[in-house]
Amino acid sequence: MIRSLYVRIAVTFLVIVLVSISIAYFTANQFFRRDLQGQFGMEEMMITRLEKLYNGSPPRSLPAFLEQVSSLQEMSIVAVNKNGMVIQVGRTSRSIVNHLSWKTLTSVFDGQTQKVDFADEHRTGPSSPPAYGRLAQFGNTEWAVFIAPDHVRQFKSFQRNTFTILITLLVVGCILILLAARYLVKPLKMMTAATTRIAKGDFSVQLPMSHRNELGELADSINKMAYSLSQLETMRRDFVSNVSHEIQSPLTSIGGFAEALRSEELTESDRNRYVGIIKQESSRLSRLSENLLKLASLDSEQHPYEPASYRLDRQLQDVVLSSEPAWLAKRLTVELLMEETVIKADEDQLNQVWINLLTNSIKFTPEEGKISFQLSEENGHAVVRIADSGSGIPEEERERVFERFYKVDPSRDRTEGGSGLGLSIVKKIIDIHGGTIDIEDVEQGTVFVVRLPLQPEVQVG
Numbered sequence: 001m002i003r004s005l006y007v008r009i010a011v012t013f014l015v016i017v018l019v020s021i022s023i024a025y026f027t028a029n030q031f032f033r034r035d036l037q038g039q040f041g042m043e044e045m046m047i048t049r050l051e052k053l054y055n056g057s058p059p060r061s062l063p064a065f066l067e068q069v070s071s072l073q074e075m076s077i078v079a080v081n082k083n084g085m086v087i088q089v090g091r092t093s094r095s096i097v098n099h100l101s102w103k104t105l106t107s108v109f110d111g112q113t114q115k116v117d118f119a120d121e122h123r124t125g126p127s128s129p130p131a132y133g134r135l136a137q138f139g140n141t142e143w144a145v146f147i148a149p150d151h152v153r154q155f156k157s158f159q160r161n162t163f164t165i166l167i168t169l170l171v172v173g174c175i176l177i178l179l180a181a182r183y184l185v186k187p188l189k190m191m192t193a194a195t196t197r198i199a200k201g202d203f204s205v206q207l208p209m210s211h212r213n214e215l216g217e218l219a220d221s222i223n224k225m226a227y228s229l230s231q232l233e234t235m236r237r238d239f240v241s242n243v244s245h246e247i248q249s250p251l252t253s254i255g256g257f258a259e260a261l262r263s264e265e266l267t268e269s270d271r272n273r274y275v276g277i278i279k280q281e282s283s284r285l286s287r288l289s290e291n292l293l294k295l296a297s298l299d300s301e302q303h304p305y306e307p308a309s310y311r312l313d314r315q316l317q318d319v320v321l322s323s324e325p326a327w328l329a330k331r332l333t334v335e336l337l338m339e340e341t342v343i344k345a346d347e348d349q350l351n352q353v354w355i356n357l358l359t360n361s362i363k364f365t366p367e368e369g370k371i372s373f374q375l376s377e378e379n380g381h382a383v384v385r386i387a388d389s390g391s392g393i394p395e396e397e398r399e400r401v402f403e404r405f406y407k408v409d410p411s412r413d414r415t416e417g418g419s420g421l422g423l424s425i426v427k428k429i430i431d432i433h434g435g436t437i438d439i440e441d442v443e444q445g446t447v448f449v450v451r452l453p454l455q456p457e458v459q460v461g
Helices: 002-038 043-055 062-073 093-098 102-109 152-199 214-261 268-299 312-322 324-329 347-364 422-432
Strands: 075-081 086-089 114-116 131-138 141-149 308-311 333-338 342-345 370-378 381-388 436-440 446-453
Touching: 002 152, 043 062, 043 131, 043 141, 062 075, 062 086, 075 093, 075 131, 086 093, 102 114, 102 131, 102 141, 114 141, 152 214, 214 268, 308 312, 312 324, 312 333, 312 342, 312 347, 312 370, 312 381, 324 347, 342 347, 347 370, 347 381, 347 422, 347 446, 422 436
Parallel strands: 333 370
Antiparallel strands: 075 086, 075 141, 114 131, 131 141, 308 342, 370 381, 381 446, 436 446
């Protein structure tokens, strides 16, 4: 492809140069002819000068005189007397004679000035300038004298010089065009090589940004694409690694305790404890599978989204009440400060958001701690603040807690006991609703702030 593009650029430039040179040559040729024709607008005066010059000098041969003048002035001269004698000198004199008519000669001998149009057999291109004739007296004889410019040498010299200049321009232009085409195609070849590497899975491509034009923008786009693909590849590998780890761990436990159950020396209490552990790990695998399916469904554009208007404050109250056994077991205080708020959203999806956030807060808030819900309307948005008195999340970890399977340092792990998918599901659902979720900077505990438009636009995918 690149080679053909190189040839196309070179051929296109060459055609343009050739067409431009041809037009320039033709135009210059026409201007030169016009300028030369304009130099001979005073033929009558020239005939008068010839007459005076011949008559004022010692008697000489008229043909020799006219030959000398024709050579010096670069003109063709034809002289005809009443006896039919013809004197012709100059390159186009034969053409003048061939186009003379008796009527023209009679008019000239009657004292009129005549013009003779004729074709020039010695030149290419348009017709030669016409010949002008009038009556002149050389010695004692009257002659009908016709003069036409004879600038063949000038014209040929002009053609030769112009042709040389244009050929030089063509040669130099061809060389420069080939170099320019190579210069233009070189970045495209680099981009082709880069995209080939990307297609093979090498995302470390970085094209130089030496051009500040469309090519530079294209190179920048390829660099950004390579970086994005690199990030996606890293996330994919981490995802596979994390899924494998999350699945392998409970499977190992289940396999080990199942093998231990085969021992006949186990006491009944140990057997019941092992069965409980196997059941617990099975539930963990079930939750992991359920969360993965949930995320896959949310990522797809086919995930059902059924917005409807409902009371958000009532939904939050119901979520808190349904989780009462969990927070009462830790003797937590749950505070509700909510305004009556009507929102249009998918109630089932947002219910999952509040359950995940509340479960997270209950899990990592110490006994006899406090959890509070605040609901208000601000600038067309429903704002929900969920605060707890737990150990908090380090500032450097806050942007990553919504990543799939991401867990902070175990000593401050807010996802302990889970798969690290809960907050990812929360973030995805809020994104679908066109909202945002942030973590406020507080001295103690953690505050999640969820902002949802009261009338959201669907942002699925």
